[in-house]
Amino acid sequence: MINTKSFYELLKKNGVDFFSGVPDSLLKNICAYFTDNVAAENNIIAANEGGAIALGAGYHLATGKIPLIYMQNSGIGNAINPLLSLVDEKVYSIPILLMIGWRGEPGIKDEPQHIKQGEVTTKLLEAMNIPYEILPEEFEKAKLVIEKSIKHIKKSSSPFAFVVRKNLFEPYELKNKVKTNFEMKREDAIKIIVDALNKDDIIVSTTGKTSRELFEYREELCQGHQNDFLTVGSMGHSSQIALGIALQKKEKQIFCFDGDGAVIMHTGSMGIIGSLCPKNYKHIIFNNGAHDSVGGQPTIGHSIDFKSIAKGFNYKKVFIADDKKSLSENIIKLKNTEGPALLEVKINKGARKNLGRPTLTTIENKNNFMSTLK
Numbered sequence: 001m002i003n004t005k006s007f008y009e010l011l012k013k014n015g016v017d018f019f020s021g022v023p024d025s026l027l028k029n030i031c032a033y034f035t036d037n038v039a040a041e042n043n044i045i046a047a048n049e050g051g052a053i054a055l056g057a058g059y060h061l062a063t064g065k066i067p068l069i070y071m072q073n074s075g076i077g078n079a080i081n082p083l084l085s086l087v088d089e090k091v092y093s094i095p096i097l098l099m100i101g102w103r104g105e106p107g108i109k110d111e112p113q114h115i116k117q118g119e120v121t122t123k124l125l126e127a128m129n130i131p132y133e134i135l136p137e138e139f140e141k142a143k144l145v146i147e148k149s150i151k152h153i154k155k156s157s158s159p160f161a162f163v164v165r166k167n168l169f170e171p172y173e174l175k176n177k178v179k180t181n182f183e184m185k186r187e188d189a190i191k192i193i194v195d196a197l198n199k200d201d202i203i204v205s206t207t208g209k210t211s212r213e214l215f216e217y218r219e220e221l222c223q224g225h226q227n228d229f230l231t232v233g234s235m236g237h238s239s240q241i242a243l244g245i246a247l248q249k250k251e252k253q254i255f256c257f258d259g260d261g262a263v264i265m266h267t268g269s270m271g272i273i274g275s276l277c278p279k280n281y282k283h284i285i286f287n288n289g290a291h292d293s294v295g296g297q298p299t300i301g302h303s304i305d306f307k308s309i310a311k312g313f314n315y316k317k318v319f320i321a322d323d324k325k326s327l328s329e330n331i332i333k334l335k336n337t338e339g340p341a342l343l344e345v346k347i348n349k350g351a352r353k354n355l356g357r358p359t360l361t362t363i364e365n366k367n368n369f370m371s372t373l374k
């Protein structure tokens with residue numbers, strides 16, 4: 001295992017002291033170290049991975065230095081465009097160090113959304129002609145790899161990737177935790193909302209713990225999962241899945257259970273919802289100001305105004321709930337109003353330690369869900 005401080009010091013010694021990316025559970029410890037020890041303007045959690053590459057490119061244009069851009073391998077897709085059309089050596093040839101968490105590494109058990117991505121992670125890098133190294137576990141070996149890679153980047157002036165296996169970094173407990181003082185966590189809010197919905201209402205839930213908590217609550221209630229589409233991957237796209245359904249199934253109410261990080265990742269999607277104006281579309285954002293599912297790293301969720309954003313995007317109504325009482329009242333209002341409408345639920349981050357994962361396969365989930373929609 002690699003000590004986070006030693007890793008950071010080594011990067012700094014080699015001239016790398018600007019970081020941006022979207023957090024990943026495999027990179028949780030090193031990201032927490034950056035948060036505690038790097039000035040905020042040199043450690044920027046981006047809206048999405050493509051944005052992080054572009055931010056790094058801007059940093060390089062302004063300083064001539066090499067940025068480190070971190071992401072889960074799920075985010076490679078978001079990064080491909082600027083990797084190939086901005087920083088690639090055939091375009092602007094910008095040196096960027098990538099650090100990619102390898103979920104779904106072949107031979108290591110992982111969730112369905114990570115399996116294909118894990119299989120093709122190194123192949124995608126090869127297809128993009130981005131040289132890479134899988135970071136060794138021993139610090140001395142990693143040190144050699146890092147020094148060699150940075151020399152290579154400086155010479156070639158183009159991207160280079162470190163692929164990071166599970167448990168590479170030693171644990172590091174974040175000290176600068178942002179605390180909020182709301183009454184509920186996401187699971188409390190999900191329970192109140194599910195209790196208030198009608199038997200026929202449809203839910204499309206976002207990636208991470210939202211879908212896991214919804215699944216477990218349905219189990220607890222013995223209700224089955226046929227009304228829920230659990231978007232286990234595809235961060236930021238639940239709202240458009242829900243839109244695709246809402247436009248075809250006008251007789252049903254469609255509720256999208258979204259996360260602040262997911263909405264921020266692809267906010268323009270809200271504009272498409274507003275422009276098509278489906279009356280049966282009900283968007284709920286569980287705003288905990290964090291990427292809670294991958295370690296609780298901060299988002300800008302609590303410092304932006306989702307209400308004004310939704311209004312600007314032509315949503316017909318916006319409700320805000322920040323405790324159990326206002327949630328119980330506003331979920332009824334959301335049900336009874338014409339959409340598209342938004343309910344922002346302000347919550348603390350955090351989840352149960354013993355939270356499980358869906359026990360149905362993704363294909364079973366899809367088939368059951370499609371039977372409900374028939």
Ligand SMILES: Cc1ncc(C[n+]2csc(CCOP(=O)(O)OP(=O)(O)O)c2C)c(N)n1
Binds near residue numbers: 072207209234291294
């Ligand atoms: C494209 C992409 N980037 C990163 C991830 C890793 N990831 C999974 S869940 C998550 C956090 C989601 O945050 P938010 O939507 O606010 O929901 P929360 O976990 O806080 O409930 C991240 C970053 C991913 N799955 N896909």
